[in-house]
Amino acid sequence: MSSDTLPIPLRVSNKTAYVWDVDDIATIRSQHRLCGVLTGTLPHLSQQNVFLGVPLILFPEEAALLVDIGAAVLVDDPAAYKQPTVPQLERWSAEQQESVNTQATYNETKVAKENQSGRAISEEALRKRKEREERKRTQAAAKAAAEALEGGTSADALFAPTEPQLQTPSVSDPTSSSAEGSKKSNLPYTIVIPASSSSLEWYDASDCTYATIESARKAGIWDYPATLSERARCGVFKDLWKQGYFMGGGIKFGGEYLVYPGDPLRYHSHFAASVLESPLASLHPMEIVAHGRLGTATKKAHLLCGWDDDKQEVSYLSVEWAGFG
Numbered sequence: 001m002s003s004d005t006l007p008i009p010l011r012v013s014n015k016t017a018y019v020w021d022v023d024d025i026a027t028i029r030s031q032h033r034l035c036g037v038l039t040g041t042l043p044h045l046s047q048q049n050v051f052l053g054v055p056l057i058l059f060p061e062e063a064a065l066l067v068d069i070g071a072a073v074l075v076d077d078p079a080a081y082k083q084p085t086v087p088q089l090e091r092w093s094a095e096q097q098e099s100v101n102t103q104a105t106y107n108e109t110k111v112a113k114e115n116q117s118g119r120a121i122s123e124e125a126l127r128k129r130k131e132r133e134e135r136k137r138t139q140a141a142a143k144a145a146a147e148a149l150e151g152g153t154s155a156d157a158l159f160a161p162t163e164p165q166l167q168t169p170s171v172s173d174p175t176s177s178s179a180e181g182s183k184k185s186n187l188p189y190t191i192v193i194p195a196s197s198s199s200l201e202w203y204d205a206s207d208c209t210y211a212t213i214e215s216a217r218k219a220g221i222w223d224y225p226a227t228l229s230e231r232a233r234c235g236v237f238k239d240l241w242k243q244g245y246f247m248g249g250g251i252k253f254g255g256e257y258l259v260y261p262g263d264p265l266r267y268h269s270h271f272a273a274s275v276l277e278s279p280l281a282s283l284h285p286m287e288i289v290a291h292g293r294l295g296t297a298t299k300k301a302h303l304l305c306g307w308d309d310d311k312q313e314v315s316y317l318s319v320e321w322a323g324f325g
Helices: 022-030 060-068 086-151 177-186 213-219 228-242 285-297
Strands: 008-013 016-019 037-040 053-057 072-076 246-249 257-260 271-276 301-308 313-319
Touching: 008 022, 008 060, 016 022, 016 060, 022 053, 060 072, 060 213, 060 228, 072 213, 228 246, 228 257, 228 271, 228 301, 228 313, 271 285, 285 301, 285 313
Parallel strands: 008 072, 271 301
Antiparallel strands: 008 016, 016 053, 037 053, 246 257, 257 271, 301 313
């Protein structure tokens, strides 16, 4: 099996499936038409919750579907972290220190360039200041000379005062040893923590990876679907997925799923789907009215999906509120 067709590792913790690799997230969305929910905070936008990043959390139905079609495996993520050896920790520490040193060298060079640029700007500012003061003195002398000639004052008395010296402020050398030492201690650096732990030497998932739901259930890391309600959700989800639809969470619209004709980034959903554990399940009239009115108000039809656990089939009923003449 080539690297391009290897199953995607779904890293399970507390019976929740996470995807940490960006390429795997892209594959899940583009090839398998599954979206999940991004939940990670972006480094430069840490105070918001609208635009999120890795990890991707999959719905239990999505994880079960991927494993069922052989596109993914379940990994017991906590068990994959082995006790690191001393050489492994030393290598990891050396890599971190090398990263810090590289950043420090870059920052020192950047600070030195900024200081050199700042000194050049200061010298230019002093030169311009001296020129402005020279022009002012020349203009003042010319004005005084004109007034003296009108009042009869001699030119020798006019130009007797000596020219004041321009005081140049002293600038400390930032490259001196004391300044350099303090700047080095204050230079920032970043500790790089990889999103995917598989790059760590002591991460080994070879003995805690499961290719089927049953084997993962026996290992105690995954048990979905276990009940009739969960089997119904999985069955309906898979049946709609086979028809080419994308699914998203539908709790805001009164159902289990929102059903999209294409990628949710490009299309609006056509249906809000509710899962019934049996095609013969009873519904109160008020439920039908509520589903119909809510779906119509949000420009969707409400899809009632009845799951037959014996036949492993799904039946559909679409409800849409219509005007009466």
